[in-house]
Amino acid sequence: MFEPEYRAQFDSINPSPALVEATKDRVRTASSNREKPRRHLTRRGLAALATAAVLTVTALAAGPTLWQAIQNDLGNRASYATQVEAACEDQGIRIEVLAALADTRVTRLYFTVQDRTGALLDADTTSDLILSQETGGQFDWGNGGKGLEVLSYDPEQHLATLVYSRGTADLAGTPPTRVRLDATYFIPGHRQAELVLDRDELPTETLESTVTDAGTTVLLSDQNPMVLGEDGDVSISSIGFASDGSFHIRFAQGEKVSPITDGECPFRVDYYLYDPENPERWPDQGVGNAICTAVEGGWDFCLPSLTPDTLEYLDLLCLSADYSVAGGRIEGNWAVTVPVEVMDLRTAAPAEPLVLPYTQNGEQPYGRAHDAQLHQLTVSPLSVCADFTTPEGQEAPCMLNGAELSLTVTMADGTVLAPAYYDEVWSQQAGWVMWEFEDPIDPDQLVSVTLNGQTIPLS
Incomplete structure (x- = not known):
């Protein structure tokens, strides 16, 4: 079952840039008495970050047919929509396009997503499903529109009816002639957890650690546990300085946690340090040298540049987890291209x-x-x-x-x-x-x- 939550800024593979930016703005505002000007983030900038659309759908009571759901969404626009039928299927997941409405800048595409096995998709499925539009002879993601919305769900057929509305590219002078809906993966049981700490919130004691057979220093487990996420599948087991003088975070993960990226580690750590020679300059880029080591029941992250001597220059420590609790990533190739008819303008x-x-x-x-x-x-x-x-x-x-x-x-x-x-x-x-x-x-x-x-x- 699915519930719609299309993210304007969606990034299901990496930790949310929006959270990091929002937290940085919070810290900047808190550390300054003067008012900051409004930051303008274009839709184009958001689209550049976008690689995944959320397809979480709540169970809706058995109700109208899918065509009724589409007509209910169109309302008095229904007579201007065109019926377009095309479909694709891979890995037991079928996408079928049913109707389109192209109006000046925005195109609405109505389609269904069906789990034909009945065992693949669940309430927390995400995907990189994206709608692109052809203007001037090439396809472009475009900007604006309301994004992805779920209109109805049939639990017996495991069938969701959705609408994807998308605006044309910023500089496109004409409406699209064709639109393409495509995806390369679905992730059932998708989970994300994030925690951002500033210097005052950080545990700074030196904890017990050990050295692995490979000569790497890692923290021992369960010394000062912290919550990461709400479901308990992932957590922070220990966090603080180790015997090597660097700051470490040891994460713990449950048995049903599966990574969804090419690597095996579902965790990520980013940290931001001021330049001691220019403390007024905001560190826009993370240090980027965290070292990840597999340990029993989880992973240890070493932050070589964060030591007791540099602690005073720390501004943010961003911890995140991105994983699946339903078997991991389903990769495939789903692509449907259909023509659209633009009304008279x-x-x-x-x-x-x-x-x-x-x-x-x-x-x-x-x-x-x-x-x-x-x-x-x-x-x-x-x-x-x-x-x-x-x-x-x-x-x-x-x-x-x-x-x-x-x-x-x-x-x-x-x-x-x-x-x-x-x-x-x-x-x-x-x-x-x-x-x-x-x-x-x-x-x-x-x-x-x-x-x-x-x-x-x-x-």
Whole structure:
């Protein structure tokens, strides 16, 4: 059984960069009295980290058929969707595509994932399932959209019905003509555990240790156990300095723990030290020289650069575990490519340059350093999308807060509609913001779009 949790920043193989970054921001803020500027992480940057989509699905009561589930999600958009049928199967896992909806910047793909053996996938299955789109003759992951969502689950057939919505690439000027859904692995029973400690939280006593037959110093077990994760499958057995003068962490793992990477060790340690000659500089990169040694019931990590003499320069110690409790990784080849039909679109550009400032809660925190110039408006029966570029001569990238923009459209009969904000994507040079209508419109009856008080007629 599955429960949807699509991660904007998903990384099921390595420890979460988001957690490390968030913790570093917390420590930085705590150690400084001055306010930090808002950090802008583009969707493109998140996509570059993405290698896995979470397919955890909770048991839903036996309910509507999968087509009913798809129509319920589409709502009044249903008549604009196209039926596309294609499937692939490997290792007893079948993916079947059923329908697609391509609207300006965002494509929604409806499909099923079925465990045909009934014994492979479980409630914590993850995968590197990804939706890419063909624009300009090549496939691109794209950015934006709501990601992966589960619409229904049939426990008797072990069949999940899902929708994957994805925006086009930042600089793509046209909707996609084809989309591809592919994966190279599924990981049932996937677990992740993370613990971040700063210097004040770190145990610093010297513990008992021993030397292996290979001459490696390792901590003895069960000296000052710490919790790692919630299920008890992995834990910290001992943590502190060893007789070799370096800091060590000894991890313990249960019998059902399986690694999911090429190596046998499911644990990882990253640590960050200030430069004693430049203590004000934040150490963006971890030291990266941890030594991993297999020990009875787990693994010992030695951090050679962390000693009693360098302890004062430690800022963060990041411990993580990434593993399976259901047999490990299922590798295969799943790929489905289908054509998509784009509905009729209308476009308009402002007669005069229209430049908008970035705002946060109505204020301009960057002193108009991140202006964005409207390039074009695209209108479909379902949505309005505004494409922006960086104004000429501006060094900082363009950036707007789409949720704070005001947009209305005027119809030929005088009706004024206010579509709801849907999503936005910003790269270094361009970006887009998309709004959706509550009910479909006839684009031919649209007279003008008003953005932040500026009216752009549609010819």
